Amino acid sequence: MEKKSMDWENIGFSYIETDKRYVANYKDGKWDDGALIDDANITMNECAGVLQYAQTIFEGMKAYTTEDGRIVTFRPDLNAARMADSAKRLEMPVFPEERFVEAVVETVKANEAYVPPYGSGATLYIRPYMFGINPVIGVKPADEYQFRVFTTPVGPYFKGGAKPITICVSDFDRAAPHGTGHIKAGLNYAMSLHAIMTAHANGFDENMYLDSATRTKVEETGGANFIFVTKDNKIVTPHSDTILPSITRRSIMYVAEHYLGLEVEERDVYFDEVKDFAECGLCGTAAVISPVGKVVDHGKEICFPSGMEKMGPTTQKLYETLTGIQMGQIDAPEGWIKEIK
Numbered sequence: 594m595e596k597k598s599m600d601w602e603n604i605g606f607s608y609i610e611t612d613k614r615y616v617a618n619y620k621d622g623k624w625d626d627g628a629l630i631d632d633a634n635i636t637m638n639e640c641a642g643v644l645q646y647a648q649t650i651f652e653g654m655k656a657y658t659t660e661d662g663r664i665v666t667f668r669p670d671l672n673a674a675r676m677a678d679s680a681k682r683l684e685m686p687v688f689p690e691e692r693f694v695e696a697v698v699e700t701v702k703a704n705e706a707y708v709p710p711y712g713s714g715a716t717l718y719i720r721p722y723m724f725g726i727n728p729v730i731g732v733k734p735a736d737e738y739q740f741r742v743f744t745t746p747v748g749p750y751f752k753g754g755a756k757p758i759t760i761c762v763s764d765f766d767r768a769a770p771h772g773t774g775h776i777k778a779g780l781n782y783a784m785s786l787h788a789i790m791t792a793h794a795n796g797f798d799e800n801m802y803l804d805s806a807t808r809t810k811v812e813e814t815g816g817a818n819f820i821f822v823t824k825d826n827k828i829v830t831p832h833s834d835t836i837l838p839s840i841t842r843r844s845i846m847y848v849a850e851h852y853l854g855l856e857v858e859e860r861d862v863y864f865d866e867v868k869d870f871a872e873c874g875l876c877g878t879a880a881v882i883s884p885v886g887k888v889v890d891h892g893k894e895i896c897f898p899s900g901m902e903k904m905g906p907t908t909q910k911l912y913e914t915l916t917g918i919q920m921g922q923i924d925a926p927e928g929w930i931k932e933i934k
C-alpha cells in the first residue's frame with residue numbers, strides 16, 4: 594500500500610478528505626450492519642433533529658505509526674465507553690462499544706495511505722460521531738440516528754518545540770452543575786465559541802474556566818483538562834463532575850504514578866492555590882500536553898517558575914513518557930495500544 598505523498602510536517606489542523614468513512618444507521622429501534630462508503634457528504638431532511646436541537650455527540654482520537662512500522666490507536670475502548678455515556682445523557686441510542694472499536698479499526702485500515710509516517714510528528718485524527726437525523730419539530734429525541742467515523746491527517750501540534758501559552762480566567766461559564774460538561778456533546782462547543790473568540794481578541798491563547806457555582810475552583814479549558822505540578826513534585830488535577838474526563842489526563846496520572854513514581858492527587862483545586870504551583874499543562878488528544886506559562890486573572894498575572902520558553906521539567910517527562918508509549922518506544926500498560934496493522 595502506497596502512502597499519499599504529502600508535506601506531513603506542514604499539513605496543519607484542518608479537514609482533509611480521505612477515501613473511506615464508516616456509516617451505521619439506527620432505525621426502528623436497531624442499528625444496521627454498517628459499511629464503509631465513499632461519499633463524504635450527508636443528505637438529510639431540513640428538520641433533522643441535529644439541525645434543530647443539536648442532538649449530536651462526538652469523540653476524538655488518533656492513529657499513529659510506531660517506530661517499527663505498525664499502525665496503532667490509543668485506548669479506543671475508553672472513547673467507546675465515553676461515547677456511550679454521552680449518548681445516554683442526550684437520550685440517544687448507544688452504539689455498541691465493541692462495534693465502535695471495530696468501526697474505528699476498519700476506517701483507519703481503509704485510509705491507511707493517509708496515516709502519516711513515523712517521525713513526521715503528524716498523525717491520523719479519527720472522528721467518531723453520532724446525530725439525530727429524522728425530522729423533529731416538537732422538542733423530543735429523534736427516532737433515527739447515524740453513527741459515523743471519518744479520518745483526516747493532521748500535522749504536528751507543536752512545530753519547533755512546545756512553547757508555553759498564556760491563558761486567561763474566563764468571565765463565561767463552560768458547564769453548569771448537573772449539566773452536560775462531562776459529556777462530549779457538540780452543544781458544549783457551540784456555546785464556547787464566543788468565549789474563545791473573546792479570549793483571542795484579548796490576546797490570550799485559551800480560557801481557564803472556573804466552576805460556575807462558586808467561581809473559586811479550577812475546572813478546565815474549552816477542550817483540555819488541567820494538570821499542575823506542585824513545588825514538591827506532586828501531580829495534581831482538578832476533580833469535578835462538570836469536567837470532561839480526558840483520556841489523556843487519566844493516562845498521564847497513571848504514567849506519573851506507575852512509570853515516574855510520583856505522587857498524584859485528583860481533588861478540588863482552588864484558584865487561590867494556582868499561584869503556588871511550579872508547572873501547569875493542558876491535556877488532550879490534540880497536543881497530548883500543552884505547557885501553560887502564564888495565567889492572567891483580570892490583569893493579575895500568575896507566572897509559573899517553568900517560564901515562557903519551554904515545558905517545565907516534570908511536564909516534559911510526562912510528555913515524553915506518554916508519547917513514547919503511544920509511539921511504541923516504551924512498553925505500554927496492558928490494553929492501552931490497539932494494533933490496527
Ligand SMILES: *Cc1c(COP(=O)(O)O)cnc(C)c1O
Nearest residue numbers: 816817818837839840841877878
Ligand atoms: C475531548 C475533550 C478533552 C480532552 O479529552 P481527551 O480524551 O484527552 O482527548 C478535554 N476537555 C473537553 C471539554 C473535551 O471535549
